[in-house]
Amino acid sequence: MIETIRIGHLLRETATSPYRHLVTRPTGAAVRHSIEVALSRSDCLTALLDFSDIELLDFSCAEEIVAKLLLAQASQQPRFVVLRGLRDDQHDAIEQVLTHHGLAVAAMVADGETVLLGFVSGDARAAFTCVCRLGRACAGDVAQALDWPEARATEALESLTHHRLVRPEGDLRYPLLVA
């Protein structure tokens, strides 16, 4: 199950003033808290955070919302997290803060493709693209598609699984937004 959370709605509900911009750490922390409350009431497997109503996302808010949410997921009931509706400048902010922490997240871009933001090896990125294209894949499928030794594909898929960027089911790995 996928829980869609519209960040713009949360911002309007959370902030005391009607701002369209996600700036300052206290605002980011308040929005993250609201996301965590929403997720605690949901039995979803995947949280889809929709930023399409947001005009500006500064580094402080990218850190407070996305990086700290991912860090908290490691210690709470873990969910898969996907971002949607980001603009280029918001990509930049999230990419920087996640790279700083050694974290990564999947983000849907305008044409429906899903890309990775943050700290991910080139092999993991290639394997991620391959899993998304195939719809589901085991290490053998990835190795065959990318013409890699199977050990290399296994390592790349393990990295994606560790960062919760693909959904594991036995030997298979699924893109996060496949039900």
Added chain:
Amino acid sequence: MTRVIEVPAHFDDRSFDQFAGDFGAWPPEEKLLVDARGAQWASPYGLIALLTAGQAVAEARLERPLLTVPNSDEVKRYWARIGFFRHAAELFELHGRVPKAAATGPSDVLLDVTPVRAMEDVHQVVEKISETASRILHGELGLERNATMRFSMALSESCQNIVEHAGTSGWVAVQVYTFRRRLGRRVAVIAVSDAGIGFRRSLESTHAKRFGERWGDGAALEAALIQGVSRFRDPGRGQGLAGIKGFLDRWKGKISIRSGTARLSIVPMWDDDVPLADHLPYFPGAQVQITIPATQEAESR
């Protein structure tokens, strides 16, 4: 005894050290007379530095300084329109006729002189600038359309540094003008200044030991701007300045931070500033200037 502080005729980040040097030791023991009669032009950096001086004197509970306003009517009108006198009247005893401020600021002012006291002010600054930034940054300076958002991010992070680190309030102003001597192009300039504890004291308890005898204003600026450290133990801190540096690299822009007795800059090809200037005259708090030049294509239109 009264100490006279002369406002340079052309008051910007370059002439700031002359202004700072006039104060002597801080806090100054004598009553201050800040003499702006000869001022012919002041950048946003210069204007908010003036306010910062007044604020520092007020916070040190010293006698309210005098400020003689510029002789030039044109200069006075401009300072009024950008909101300088409105705030200066709270910090200085103004001498000379001050014109009434126009309802709206001049078109090249992206953000009037604005106090930054709390996170709420950062929201308001970002909201306000988003109304005009696109027209000027994209339309006039030729930056890519989404540069507006990156510019606002830089502004947001710079202002947040005051609230989180200075220990007091500060000032921000944003303006577009022509860098005739240094660049020969129009630039957008974000100027941020506070009268707070400065980078050295902010970082001292967590980072001084690592630098040993090298620790000082210059080393503190290096730690913050180059190494991205913060006084907070939270490992996610210190990324605001790192993000700003990334944008400036893309735009061939410049960031310069002065704190205490040092100034550290990331210097683009078009500027001849030194990366680190140390042993400068002391000035309270921190002063940041971010300079983003027009593209060559925009200038040749």
